[in-house]
Amino acid sequence: MNILLTGCAGFIGSHLAEKLLHLKHNVFGVDNFDPYYSESLKRSNLAEIEKTARELDASFHFESLDICNSEKIRELLNSNAIETVVHLAALAGVRPSLEKPCRYAKVNVEGTTNLLEEARKKNIKNFVFASSSSVYGNYKETPFNENIEVDSMISHYATTKRAGELTCKTYHNLYNMSIACLRFFTVYGPRQRPDLAINKFTHKILQGDEISIYGDGSKKRDFTYIDDIIEGTVKAINWTAQATQAAFEIFNLGEAKTTDVNTLIAMIEEAAGKDAKRKYEPNVAGDVLQTFADITKAKQILGYNPKTDISEGIQKYVHWVKERI
Ligand SMILES: NC(=O)c1ccc[n+]([C@@H]2O[C@H](COP(=O)([O-])OP(=O)(O)OC[C@H]3O[C@@H](n4cnc5c(N)ncnc54)[C@H](O)[C@@H]3O)[C@@H](O)[C@H]2O)c1
Structure with missing residues (x-):
């Protein structure tokens, strides 16, 4: 397939681009190197994709463009026979969204609408959108399943993701x-991403620096290893492409296990062979108390089958960081 992949220089996008090239798809990647975190990290992700494409003699084209630029998106779609759009580009930080709600709305809502609109004008029928567990807000009952009515987000980021889902549903309808x-x-x-806790904790623990923990460390997350997310995303791409009639679904992609922050830090300490210097700080607005995915639907419909337990994934990640610092 010819696949347009937005946010391709980012964390998840760069892994997905490589996987799609391995699967012999033609990948048209776009990214605008948004300054939310270092451009050089994104350039190095891009260099990894380009290396993989050379090694496999695979078809990878990259364009630096903003998803809000409808003219540029139109040009790209007009000059390439795109069959599927995989839309990962976004401003992805929860806490920063509280400081820049309009920017988040612009990129995450207008950008998503723009891609859907240009896709439908070109009669492109298949679309995969990266939403987020943050849409569940502080919903009390776990695990979260997709039938829960999500209408009580606690960050602008989460609201833009829910708006993206609703816009997708409208285009489907x-x-x-x-x-x-x-x-x-x-x-x-x-x-x-460097703004995420596992990255920060790992680098700081390895370097002997103090780590900040917001709250008492009892917040829980369903931490999902990148390989499992990529597997689920590829299955979703295939599901949209193979649908015999127009389909719309929301799927949770998690590990279906939840771990509190204190336990997470203990795992990183063990893998790093070093003790953390902990500083407990007040809770920050926007952070949900817990996430925990019910993945029954993704298992049944997509055949999603995550394999990496947090203990194994942390070992792998800490090892990867150790080799680089
Ligand atoms: N990483 C997670 O834990 C997580 C969890 C839930 C949802 N998501 C979603 O998954 C997607 C990928 O997340 P990630 O962690 O790889 O983030 P990332 O920041 O590494 O990747 C997003 C990419 O989008 C690009 N981008 C931002 N604005 C753009 C614009 N206007 N035009 C073109 N490109 C633009 C950025 O430069 C970046 O490279 C995002 O939609 C995010 O909201 C991620």
Whole structure:
């Protein structure tokens, strides 16, 4: 397939691009190197994709563009026979969204609408959208399943992701597009974003620096290893492409296990062979208390089958970081 992949220089996007090249798809990647975190990290992710493409003699084209630029997206779609859009580009930070709600709305809502609109004008029927577990807000009952009515988000980021899902549903209803919205649960692994806790904790513990813990360390997350997210995303891409009639579904992609922050830190300490210097700080707005995915639906419909337990994934990740610092 010819696949347009947005956010391809980012953490998840760069892994997905490589996987799609291994599967012999033609990948048209876009990213605008948003300054939320270092451009050089994103350039190095891109260099890894390009290396893989050379080694496999695979077809990878990259364009630096902003997903809000409809003209550029139109040009790209007009000059390439794109069959599927996989939309990962976003402003992805929870806490920063409280300081810049309009920027988050612009990129995450307008950008998503723009891609859907340009796709439907070109009669592209298949679309996969990266949503987030944050849409569940502080919903009390776990595990979270996709039938829960999510209408009580506690960050602008989460609200933009829910708006993205609803916009996808509208395009499905209006134009018979097959769309999968994937609620990713805290993803970690090689190339993880530098603003995320596992990355920060690992680097600081290895370097002997103090780590900040917001709250008492009892917040829980369903931490999902990157390989499992990529497996689920590829299955969702295939599901949209193979749908015999227009389909729309939301899927949780997590490990279906939840771990509190104190336990997570103990795992990193063990893998790093060093003790953490902990500083407990007040809770910050926007952070949910817990996430825990019910993945029954993704298992049944997509055949999603995550394999990496947090203890194994942390070992792998810490090893990867150790080799690089
Ligand atoms: N990492 C996680 O734990 C997690 C959890 C839930 C959902 N998600 C979602 O998954 C997707 C990928 O997340 P990630 O962790 O790889 O983040 P990331 O920040 O590493 O990747 C996102 C990429 O999008 C690009 N981008 C931002 N604005 C853009 C614009 N206007 N035009 C073009 N490109 C733009 C960025 O430069 C970046 O490379 C995002 O949609 C995010 O919201 C991630």
